[in-house]
Amino acid sequence: MKIGIPKEIKEAERRVGATPAGVKAFIDHGHQVFVERGAGIGSGFKDEEYIKAGANILDRPEDVWAEADMVMKVKEPIGPEFDRMKPGQILFTYLHLAADKELTEKLLERKIVGVAYETVQLDDGSLPLLSPMSEVAGRLSVQMGAYSLEAKNGGMGILLSGVSGVRPARITIIGGGVAGFSAAMVAVGIGARVSILDKNPLRLRYLEDITDSRLVTIMSNPANIEEECINSHLVIGSVLIPGARAPKLISRDLVRRMMPGSAIVDISIDQGGCCETSHPTT
Structure with missing residues (x-):
C-alpha cells in the first residue's frame, strides 16, 4: 500500500501523522510511504529521519495525496485538502464526525473511506487511539x-x-x-x-x-x-x-x-x- 503523510494545516497544529519509527514499521512490512517535506518539524522530526526510515519526501501536499492509497493525518481535513482527496482513498485520522455535518458530507461526496481514530475500539470497549x-x-x-x-x-x-x-x-x-x-x-x-x-x-x-x-x-x-x-x-x-x-x-x-x-x-x-x-x- 502507498501511505501518505501530509503536513497538518489546521491552525496551531504541530503534530504529525506518523513518526520516523512508524514509517520504518510500514516500510519493513512492504509498504511505500510518502511524507510531505517539513511535515514532522513541529514534532521535532527532521526530513532526514524520515528518509533514513525509508520514506519518499515530496515537496507539495498535492503530490502526497495523489500518490497515497491511504492518508494518515492527525486532524480532520479542512479547506484545500478536500479537493486533494480521490474516490476510494482511505483517510485515517481524528474525524469527530458527530459534531461536523459539513465534513461528513464532504467525505461522502468525495467517496472517502474514513477511519476515525476516536472510534477504534478493542473488545473490552476501550479506545486505544483516543486514550x-x-x-x-x-x-x-x-x-x-x-x-x-x-x-x-x-x-x-x-x-x-x-x-x-x-x-x-x-x-x-x-x-x-x-x-x-x-x-x-x-x-x-x-x-x-x-x-x-x-x-x-x-x-x-x-x-x-x-x-x-x-x-x-x-x-x-x-x-x-x-x-x-x-x-x-x-x-x-x-x-x-x-x-x-x-x-x-x-x-x-x-x-x-x-x-x-x-x-x-x-x-x-x-x-x-x-x-x-x-x-x-x-
Whole structure:
C-alpha cells in the first residue's frame, strides 16, 4: 500500500501523522510511504529521519495525496485538502464526525473511506487511539483552567491550590473517563478541592480508591451537575459517547448562574461540547 503523510494545516497544529519509527514499521512490512517535506518539524522530526526510515519526501501536499492509497493525518481535513482527496482513498485520522455535518458530507461526496481514530475500539470497549490524547487533554485542562482564572485573563483571580490561610479552588469534573481521571489527578495533586461526576458507580468507586479518597465522587444527574457547577470555580467537561455527539449537560441558564469570573474548560468540544455555550478556541 502507498501511505501518505501530509503536513497538518489546521491552525496551531504541530503534530504529525506518523513518526520516523512508524514509517520504518510500514516500510519493513512492504509498504511505500510518502511524507510531505517539513511535515514532522513541529514534532521535532527532521526530513532526514524520515528518509533514513525509508520514506519518499515530496515537496507539495498535492503530490502526497495523489500518490497515497491511504492518508494518515492527525486532524480532520479542512479547506484545500478536500479537493486533494480521490474516490476510494482511505483517510485515517481524528474525524469527530458527530459534531461536523459539513465534513461528513464532504467525505461522502468525495467517496472517502474514513477511519476515525476516536472510534477504534478493542473488545473490552476501550479506545486505544483516543486514550493517549484524552490523557493529554485532561491534564492540560487544569492548566488552561488555572490560566483562565487569573485576573489578567478575566478570571476571578483565584489560585487553584490556595495559600496558607486561604481555601483552594473548587473544581468540578463531569465525566470520569480517561480525560476526566487525568484532570482529576492533576487537580488533586495541585491541592484543589475536586468533585468528579459520572453515571457509572463502579467507575466512581474506582476513582475514589485510586486517589485514596482525595476527591469527592458524585453520581451524575441534572440536579447534582447544577449544584456542583454553581459552587465551583472551575468546571471541566470530559463527557464522551464514542462516535456520538456529546450531550448538553450544562445549559446556558446554568452558565449564567455560575460564579462571576469562574471558568469552563470543555474537553468534549471535538464532539460538539457538553456545555451549550461552548465553542472551539483553537
